Amino acid sequence: MAKPTHPQHSPTHHDHQQCVDNALATAEQLCAQRGVQLTAIRHQVLELIWQSHKAVKAYELLDRFKPINSTAKPTTIYRALDFLMAQGLVHRVESLNAFIGCRCSNHNHEQLLLICKRCQEVEERTPEKVLTELSYELTQAGFTAHSKSIEIHGICRRCSEQAVLLPSQPN
Amino acid sequence: MAKPTHPQHSPTHHDHQQCVDNALATAEQLCAQRGVQLTAIRHQVLELIWQSHKAVKAYELLDRFKPINSTAKPTTIYRALDFLMAQGLVHRVESLNAFIGCRCSNHNHEQLLLICKRCQEVEERTPEKVLTELSYELTQAGFTAHSKSIEIHGICRRCSEQAVLLPSQPN
DNA sequence: GACCTAAATGTTATAACATAACATTTGTTC
DNA sequence: GAACAAATGTTATGTTATAACATTTAGGTC
Ligand SMILES: [Zn+2]
Ligand SMILES: [Zn+2]
Ligand SMILES: [Zn+2]
Ligand SMILES: [Zn+2]
Secondary structure (H helix, E strand, O other), rough: OOOOOOOOOOOOOOHHHHHHHHHHHHHHHHHHHHOOOOOOEEEHHHHHHHOOOEEOOHHHHHHHHOOOOOOOOOOOOOOHHHHHHHHOOOEEEHHHHHEEEEOOOOOOOOOOEEEOOOOEEEEEOOOOOHHHHHHOOOHHOOOOOEEEEEEEEEEEEHHHHHHOOOOOOOO | OOOOOOOOOOOOOOHHHHHHHHHHHHHHHHHHHOOOOOOOHHHHHHHHOOOOOEEEOOHHHHHOOOOOOOOOOOOHHHHHHHHHHOOOOOEEEEHHEEEOOOOOOOOHHHHHHHHEOOOOOOEEOOOOOHHHHHHHHHHHHOOOEEEEEEEEEEEOEEEEEEEEHHOOOOO
């Protein structure tokens, strides 16, 4: 009972409760600093997003949220998502129409998303050199960037290693 | 009458009919080489996409297509788009749920899309150095990429220059 | 506490984007 | 021209997202 990991997510490879705790603590701290309200709904939605490292769809969140608040509507979720994104606590995964908790809310925010087709997990990285080259390229093009989205679909390291062990797995 | 530029698009900065002619000729040639059918529908849809350098939505294409073929349905358009994307003649702009004609169908295909918020035009670039650094990063992460999407939203060079001349313009 | 205001949430409806499933037609091969 | 695959037609529905307006809540002023 000491460490109640979430039923939907039982990773063998890391302590996910730690991820959740970090994310929520950071969110609370940042919102307090900024004088914005991390209301009950917003907090709950953020917690639901962090149930796993998979990108989650808005309507999937709605389904997860209804047991908590049965009157919830799509608007409820989208408004919470809008807030969380504005605060940089959540990213939208454009190529999936889905959302993912941000691991680096309190610092850098130009990220690379690695999206695994097999396990659906999304890894966020801040690839300094790529971003430097990208800045050069944009300068050359005379383009002033407001937002950047780099999304790579493929197979993550863990899934590749599993595929070696179980080669007859379907794609 | 010699050069009938399209009514919806009258660029002062380049000969767009040339863009259209190139794109269609390349498409015809590639499809012939590959033994796939660039049918009337597919050809017409590709032509409609190339009406401008703006990303176009599927239902907008449907509206443009109905005068040509009044029985067209969403499926008609989405099937044509699926084919054109499979052949690399069109890209999906993930962050807009929209589509854009590809300028480099016959060679490289890992592109960077620069999407202007003001004029809505999309510029496609193949930024070698960025992609090289990205490959390093992916190798380091142990990630095997299947598809890559780099989409930057901001203000293009031409719009920036106009903004200098007309500084009171709204965002 | 009464009052005001802005922010957040509730509620209803609908817009916008995309696919499933199955029937029919067209093109190709033998 | 029979057989098969590819393309298209047709109907219906699934999925994602927002608009518009009413009500409630939180915080500041008197
Ligand atoms: Zn975790
Ligand atoms: Zn994986
Ligand atoms: Zn052009
Ligand atoms: Zn522009």
